[in-house]
Amino acid sequence: MTLRVRGLSFAYGDRPVLDGIDLDLRAGELCALFGPNGSGKSTLYRCLLGHLRHGGTVTLDGTDLGRLRPAEVARRVSYVPQQHTNPFPFTVLDMVLMGRTPHLGGVFGPRRRDVEACDRVLEQVGLAADRDRHYHTLSGGQRQLVLIARALAQDCDVLLLDEPTASLDFGNQMWVWRTVRDLARAGRAVLVCTHEPNHVLWFCDRVVALGRQGRLLADGTPREVVTTDLVTRLYPSVGALTTSTDVTVAPADTHAPVTDRVLPAHRPPASVRP
Ligand SMILES: Nc1ncnc2c1ncn2[C@@H]1O[C@H](COP(=O)(O)OP(=O)(O)OP(=O)(O)O)[C@@H](O)[C@H]1O
Numbered sequence: 001m002t003l004r005v006r007g008l009s010f011a012y013g014d015r016p017v018l019d020g021i022d023l024d025l026r027a028g029e030l031c032a033l034f035g036p037n038g039s040g041k042s043t044l045y046r047c048l049l050g051h052l053r054h055g056g057t058v059t060l061d062g063t064d065l066g067r068l069r070p071a072e073v074a075r076r077v078s079y080v081p082q083q084h085t086n087p088f089p090f091t092v093l094d095m096v097l098m099g100r101t102p103h104l105g106g107v108f109g110p111r112r113r114d115v116e117a118c119d120r121v122l123e124q125v126g127l128a129a130d131r132d133r134h135y136h137t138l139s140g141g142q143r144q145l146v147l148i149a150r151a152l153a154q155d156c157d158v159l160l161l162d163e164p165t166a167s168l169d170f171g172n173q174m175w176v177w178r179t180v181r182d183l184a185r186a187g188r189a190v191l192v193c194t195h196e197p198n199h200v201l202w203f204c205d206r207v208v209a210l211g212r213q214g215r216l217l218a219d220g221t222p223r224e225v226v227t228t229d230l231v232t233r234l235y236p237s238v239g240a241l242t243t244s245t246d247v248t249v250a251p252a253d254t255h256a257p258v259t260d261r262v263l264p265a266h267r268p269p270a271s272v273r274p
Contacts, residue, residue, distance in 0.1 A: 001027040001157050003048070003077075003189055007056035010040075010047050010214075017043050018214040021056070025158065025191050030184035032200040032222070033193040035210030036234050041193045042082055044210070045160050049079055060158065074102035078154040080147050082162040082193075086135055093118060093131040095146050099153035114153075121149040124179075126172075140167040148176060159183060161192045165199070177203040178253070197226045209234065 008021040017040040025031055033041050047054040050066055050073060058065045065073055078099070086095070093115070100114040110118075122128045125145040130138065135146060144167045151159060161180065165173040181203050184190045194200060200207050200222045207225045211217040211234070218225040228241040 001061055001187075001189060003158050004059045005048065005056065006059075008044070008047055008058065009055035010043060010052060012043075016214060018047065018054070021210075021214075021216055023208060023216070023219070025189045027157070027187050027189050028184055030181050030190045030192065030203065030205050032204040032207040033191055033210065034195075034197070034200055034207050034226070034234075036212060039210045039212050040214045041210055042162055045079065045081075045162050045191075045193070048160060049073065049077065071102050074154070074156075076156055077158040077160060078151040078156040080151045080159075080161040080164050082166070084143065084147055090135050091132050092122065092127060092135055092138070092146055095135050096122060096149045096153050099150040099155075102154065117155075118149070118153050121152045124152070125149045125175075141169065141172065144168060145172065148179075152179075157188055159188055159190045161190070163193050163195065165194065165196075173199070197231055200226050 003023075003025040005021055005023040005025075008018055008023075009016070010018040021044065033044070035041055043052065046052045048058050048065070050058075050068075050070070060076060065077075096118040097110050097114060100110055100118065104110065104114070119128065119131065122131050125148060127142060127145055127149065130142065135143065138146065144164065148161075148164055151161070159180065164180075165176050168176065177199060180190045180192055184205065192204070204222050206220065207218075207222050208216055209218040209225055209230060217233075218230060232238070232241055
């Protein structure tokens with residue numbers, strides 16, 4: 001199963017944002033989408049999902065996603081948005097059940113097995129005790145976990161996640177990365193947008209880097225792409241960079257102990273580093 005993007009271009013009015021993006025996202029692969037603020041990552045997701053009319057093509061196993069009805073797309077592709085507010089007083093369980101909606105036939109409501117599936121993912125994200133609370137009363141990180149739970153409940157071949165760890169504590173960040181890595185190993189195709197180069201190095205199979213002009217700058221393994229040269233080019237204000245295998249805090253099951261780590265060259269001495 002391959003999500004294939006060819007020549008994807010998009011502009012907001014007369015302001016071009018994406019320029020000729022070619023990308024293949026394959027089953028079994030955890031791929032990072034890496035790039036500066038405003039480079040068009042969220043816009044790319046919205047184009048892939050058919051929320052924005054764009055140039056070029058997006059196909060899933062040869063089928064043009066633009067020709068499918070939204071419910072058909074939602075059966076195959078799940079999406080965790082970067083930000084989400086909901087004006088209605090949905091409970092946590094209601095929010096996660098929305099992930100099951102594309103799988104329900106006609107006007108039927110959720111079945112017992114849908115509720116059980118949602119309870120299982122709420123248990124996984126550590127929010128089982130909060131299932132009957134109103135979504136809008138949760139903290140930012142808890143809301144992010146609910147959106148991730150909704151995507152897991154949706155149970156799709158392709159997962160598109162837009163900065164899913166941005167509001168999460170270190171423990172939950174590692175849980176999300178391990179979960180998406182396991183989903184990829186189980187045969188799903190996963191694209192995760194992140195701003196953290198070290199997480200790309202630690203967890204991902206592949207990374208595509210989007211530059212400020214809305215063009216892909218690189219596509220390859222993390223060790224090929226996340227170089228001090230590329231990071232300096234994307235983020236010139238950081239200044240000089242160095243790499244290190246001196247990893248102070250990294251889970252044992254990541255690539256960290258054997259992988260270069262990207263660090264600012266002028267760091268505080270080790271004794272005061274966190
Ligand atoms: N609805 C919109 N109307 C007009 N311009 C927009 C709209 N949404 C985004 N943009 C602009 O398009 C560009 C790309 O935005 P986008 O949100 O895709 O970037 P991003 O890479 O996801 O950024 P970030 O890392 O900050 O989330 C930015 O310059 C942004 O200001």
